[in-house]
Amino acid sequence: MHKKNLFIATVICLFAIVLTLAILNFSFGFIVYYLDQTQSIWWNRYSQTFLICVMAIMVTSLMYEIYIFRKGGHSLARQMNARYLDISECTPEELIAVQITESLAEQFNIVVPSVYILPDEVGVNALTAGADDTDTVIILTWGALQNLDELELHGLLSYTFNQIITGEAQQNIRLKILFSALITFNQLGSEIARRGFRSDISDEKEQRHKFETVLIAVGGMIWLMGSLGLLISRLVKYFTLSGRTFKNDLQTQVLLHSDTNLQTLLRIYVHHAGSQIHSSYSESIAHMCFANSLSPQSWLNTHPSIKSRIYCLSPHLIKELQQEKLKKLTHLTSFKLFRPFEYEEFGATHILWSAPKPLPSLRFAHALDFEHEQVYALNPIARKTIEKPQVVIRALQTATGVREVLVAILMIRQYKAFIPQTAAVSHAIIEALENIDHRLHIQIFLDACEQLKPMPLSMARKFLTRLASITQSDGYIGLLDILLLEKVKAKLNLLPVHMPTSSDSISTELTVLVDALLHVQHLGKESQKKRRIEILLQLVGEDILIDQTKVDLGLILHHMSGLLLRDRLKFLYIAEQCLWNDRVITQEELDVLKLLYWRFGFESSVMVDRVLNHNNMMIM
Structure with missing residues (x-):
């Protein structure tokens, strides 16, 4: 099929070259006729020389492309100044991309393609090219590595592997060489004009090059002359290649039996830079990319819009x-x-669990009811290995007992002074838990979550509603309580997959989460207000006052988990620096921070060790 498409594209390209030469000759004839009315517009004494010069430039460009791409995809990467990802020198984000590539190559039993990165491109995109299996490369943009999480990056790379398996990667190189004759003047003019823009000048006193204006003018004229070939090239690609993108999306889903590439499309849909590649080669590589490398406003794009592709995969x-x-x-x-x-x-639907109504308000930090030394965080290893009460150990051996332990711990956190005798809870478990260090309760809760067995969907929702009703029985909710509920949701398969979210659309939710995080801190009123302003100025640029009633923290955490990778890391970094950089972290604060890392999709063990080491230094 690819050979057939390549043959058709070759015939159409040759026809397009002839048509381009005819139109250029006709345009040149107008100029000659304006200077000498005795000459014909269609053919004059200069036409032969003009056409020979134009054809010579086209053939030279074609031969140059053939020579350049004698090494396949590696030649393309060098031409675009892409950087090779060496596993011994990779950053963590780059290492993840290399590891996913190796795992996919092993899964489909093909030679591992080389991975390159375009370091100056903020758009989320990738392209695949290669003459054969030994020189196939995958080129990722910097924006793809910085903005996609591991699941979304897996979807992006899966699409490129589908291109490799179907032979499309080899066709991409041949099409680039073939169409180079049509876009030669356009690319040449674009490159000359770029020489006139010196964006790297940081010192205002540094003098600009005196020929910059000339370069821009000459480059613009050459680019304008090549626009005809560019338009014809786009027209040919639009009619011959635009339909294959939908087919590749569907093939990728069938190949992996998952919708990871759909999640990648959703991330690009909400990303501020989209998939655009700002390079002089963006036109010639458009057919190689995962998504449109040109501006969304460009005419006759090779790839359909992201919105159309999402609609094709999931109409609703x-x-x-x-x-x-x-x-x-x-x-x-x-x-x-x-x-x-x-x-x-x-046409089946999945109804998600929703919190009990009415929604609660944020719970403020309670006064310390324990001795000062009982507030500090325990060592995680020692905390996990401390022997539990026999009643709790026996309860964790049965499915019913596990659920009762979860209920009991949330009941103790809600009713700190006394627990009503009429409460539907095991009072034996309550009594055993109240006689041990309160800092062990959350660890026991997490251990119980690990023992929680799958339930029928209706029973799982009913149990989760029971837990949620306990945590907000006084009309208030704390961040740690909702994070514990999120942990239970995950074990019961009720935790929704994150929906990609733009940071510009959740400033109010971000403010609520900051307030909830501050309420966990044992700070004075003035100190809490100061920290709040400090965090919000760094996150949203202003201090926002909101009504803290009817808060659904679970929904807010769900939206936050859909932010870009760097936005989630930024929030956690600012929270750490503003709240715990100059003071000792308590056990409850450490539990909140650890669970926040988990909810946002990060490993938290390294972070816990770092925070505890910092605390030990402060205590000493």
């Missing part, structure tokens, strides 16, 4: 995304998220 998801933008703080049951691919065919 675009409508749900639009509802999400219009209703920033709505319940998750108002739309469906990431149904398995086969659900689309049978």
